[in-house]
Amino acid sequence: MNRRTFVAGAGAVTLVASGKLPAATKSQEAWERAADIARNVRPPTFPDRVFDITKFGAVADATTLNTAMIAKAIAACVAAGGGRVLVPAGKFLTGAIHLKSNVELHVAAGATLCFDTNPASYPLVFTRWEGMELMNYSPLIYAFEQKNIAITGKGTLDGQGSAEHWWPWKGRWGGTIDHGWVEGMPTQLEARTELFNMAEAGVPPEKRAFGAGRYLRPPFIQPYRCENVLIEGVRVRNSPFWNIHPVLCRNVTVRGVDVFGHGPNNDGIDPESVDHMLIEDCSFDTGDDCIAVNSGRNADGRRLNVPSQNILIRNCRMKAGHGGVVVGSQISGGARWVFAEQCHMDSPDLWYAIRFKNNALRGGLLENFYYRDIDVGQVGRAAITCDFNYEEGANGAFTPRLRNIVVERMRVAKAGRVLDSQGLPKAPVDDITLRDCEFNEVTQPSTVKYTRSVRLENVRVNGALVKSLG
Numbered sequence: 001m002n003r004r005t006f007v008a009g010a011g012a013v014t015l016v017a018s019g020k021l022p023a024a025t026k027s028q029e030a031w032e033r034a035a036d037i038a039r040n041v042r043p044p045t046f047p048d049r050v051f052d053i054t055k056f057g058a059v060a061d062a063t064t065l066n067t068a069m070i071a072k073a074i075a076a077c078v079a080a081g082g083g084r085v086l087v088p089a090g091k092f093l094t095g096a097i098h099l100k101s102n103v104e105l106h107v108a109a110g111a112t113l114c115f116d117t118n119p120a121s122y123p124l125v126f127t128r129w130e131g132m133e134l135m136n137y138s139p140l141i142y143a144f145e146q147k148n149i150a151i152t153g154k155g156t157l158d159g160q161g162s163a164e165h166w167w168p169w170k171g172r173w174g175g176t177i178d179h180g181w182v183e184g185m186p187t188q189l190e191a192r193t194e195l196f197n198m199a200e201a202g203v204p205p206e207k208r209a210f211g212a213g214r215y216l217r218p219p220f221i222q223p224y225r226c227e228n229v230l231i232e233g234v235r236v237r238n239s240p241f242w243n244i245h246p247v248l249c250r251n252v253t254v255r256g257v258d259v260f261g262h263g264p265n266n267d268g269i270d271p272e273s274v275d276h277m278l279i280e281d282c283s284f285d286t287g288d289d290c291i292a293v294n295s296g297r298n299a300d301g302r303r304l305n306v307p308s309q310n311i312l313i314r315n316c317r318m319k320a321g322h323g324g325v326v327v328g329s330q331i332s333g334g335a336r337w338v339f340a341e342q343c344h345m346d347s348p349d350l351w352y353a354i355r356f357k358n359n360a361l362r363g364g365l366l367e368n369f370y371y372r373d374i375d376v377g378q379v380g381r382a383a384i385t386c387d388f389n390y391e392e393g394a395n396g397a398f399t400p401r402l403r404n405i406v407v408e409r410m411r412v413a414k415a416g417r418v419l420d421s422q423g424l425p426k427a428p429v430d431d432i433t434l435r436d437c438e439f440n441e442v443t444q445p446s447t448v449k450y451t452r453s454v455r456l457e458n459v460r461v462n463g464a465l466v467k468s469l470g
Contacts, residue, residue, distance in 0.1 A: 027372075030339075030370045030406070033310075034341075034370065037339070041251055041277065043150070043232070044230055046083055046103075047081060049084065050086050051074075051080075053086065054088060056072040058070060058092055059092075060088075060092050061091070065116060066092050066093060066094045067094050067116075074099065078100045078101070078102065082103060084104045084106045085103055085104065085105050087108060088111055089155075093114045095116045095122060096140060099143040099146060099151075099223075100143070100149070102149075104151075104230075105150065107153035107234055109153070110155065111155035112157075114158045115140045115160055119137060122137040122138040122140070124137065125137075126144065126206065127139060127222060127247075128222075130330060131272070131294060131300060131332070132297050135208060135210065137211055137218040141157070142222050142223075142224070143222075143223045143226050144224045145224070146223070147228055149230075150232070151234060153234055156235040157220070157221075157234055157235065157237065161263045165240075166240035166241070166263070170217070170263075171185075171188060173264045175262070175287055179264050192216065195208060202303075218240055219240075221243065221244045221245065222246070223252070224247045226249045228251045229253070230253045231253070231255075232257065236259045237261060238260075240263075242266070243259050243268050243269065243286070244257070244259070248306060250274065250276055253277075256280075256281045256282065257282045259286060259290075261285075261286060261287060262285070266287035267286060267288045267292050268321070269284075272293075272294040273294075273295045273306035273333055274309075274311065277311045278314075280315050282316045283318075284317070285321070285347075286320060288322050289323045289326040290324050293338055294308065295307050295308045300332075301330065302332050302363070305334075308335045308338070311337070312340075312341075313325055313343065314340070317343070318343065323353070323354070323385075324353045324376075327357070328356055328390065331362055331364045332362045333364060334366060335367075336366070338368070339369075340371045341373050342374075343374050343375070345374070345379065346378060346413075347379075349380065354371060354374070356369075356387065356429075357387045357390040358390060359392045360398055360399065362396070365401045367402070369405045373409045374410045376412040376415070378412075378415065379415050381415075382416055382447075383410065383417070384434075385419070385421070386402055386420075386423070386429045387422055388424045403429075403430035407434050408437070410434070412440060413440055416443055416444050418446045419432075419448060420447045422450065429452070431452070431455075432454045433457070434454075434457070436457065439461045439462070442462055445469070454469065456469070
């Protein structure tokens with residue numbers, strides 16, 4: 001059997017029994033790189049100054065709009081040379097918060113920042129929406145081209161997304177909860193299509209103005225072109241859209257964050273075109289992917305051409321969601337060197353544990369993904385999926401490339417399938433290695449189409465040592 005045999009049919013897979021894969025890096029060498037990421041990603045530190053928002057007029061009555069008071073506290077902190085802006089215990093209503101360099105926003109235990117459901121509280125800013133740059137509603141917490149910023153504490157950030165606010169803008173949606181939309185209500189569809197067309201036509205991002213009346217929901221937390229970012233300890237609830245969305249940032253730490261929200265597109269964390277990021281000790285229970293690595297959509301992603309790279313995910317817990325650790329689909333700028341270890345995933349409402357999604361309209365080179373010690377209770381569909389048929393599928397002029405995926409010591413108690421890997425006729429998925437893995441209560445054969453070089457080393461399915469998947 002040729003170890004580079006091309007596999008075109010479902011239910012068949014080529015086993016690579018021995019030998020090196022030319023494009024692959026040895027697992028030990030790769031994990032040394034992951035250790036370097038952990039060493040090199042350093043959270044920012046701040047001067048020992050505290051600016052309590054109540055000293056600037058903020059009122060914890062859940063009805064007074066405290067946007068201006070919080071902005072004054074941030075401005076005073078900046079003027080003093082940096083420090084901590086404190087949200088003490090209590091329930092504070094606010095609109096958009098814009099962080100500045102050398103400012104730590106600390107939400108204390110017992111404190112809740114409730115974000116106003118009035119769209120007018122979120123002025124237009126330069127942002128990125130589903131992988132495309134534009135002028136749109138400010139993210140609820142936003143920073144643009146800032147350095148040394150943080151959101152910390154044991155308190156709660158409540159985006160107040162619900163069936164009454166924000167979520168109905170999605171329009172038709174196949175989610176499991178009532179998100180409030182009924183036939184005849186306005187949706188994001190027209191604006192989303194217009195934004196796609198503007199990006200494809202090369203309209204400058206600053207002229208892609210949306211906002212009021214266009215129904216493109218803002219993300220919750222978005223540092224944009226920032227350096228040295230820390231998000232630690234907070235509870236993030238009910239985002240209008242994506243939850244934590246660092247864009248074009250470097251040196252990002254997200255630690256000990258608890259994310260919950262089952263609304264449409266409630267992704268947990270979406271690192272987009274980031275370099276050097278550590279995600280650890282976080283919990284996710286979401287209405288979409290728990291962690292989804294991105295790098296821009298279609299022409300806009302290729303215009304910027306900045307990959308996501310050097311990302312380490314460890315000791316995280318995933319419950320409901322479309323995928324646990326995901327790459328794509330806004331991935332036209334590429335992604336490489338993504339690591340995940342010691343994560344626990346378990347929910348009948350979690351579709352996949354490890355997920356890659358791309359198509360011929362996105363394109364992009366995705367390579368070098370290493371996962372180990374992943375403990376899965378159950379997933380609804382497949383433990384691992386590589387999907388080039390996502391959304392537009394083969395209908396595009398760009399070649400998606402995915403190569404060098406290594407999964408070690410993955411334990412799955414229950415899954416529909418072990419592997420669902422479907423490339424395209426002219427764009428096969430390359431080089432998948434499963435090593436020392438165990439998959440139980442598997443009810444369906446793996447689906448493998450247009451996939452090359454699947455290596456199985458000490459892999460058990462339903463208790464039996466297997467040499468092929470099918």
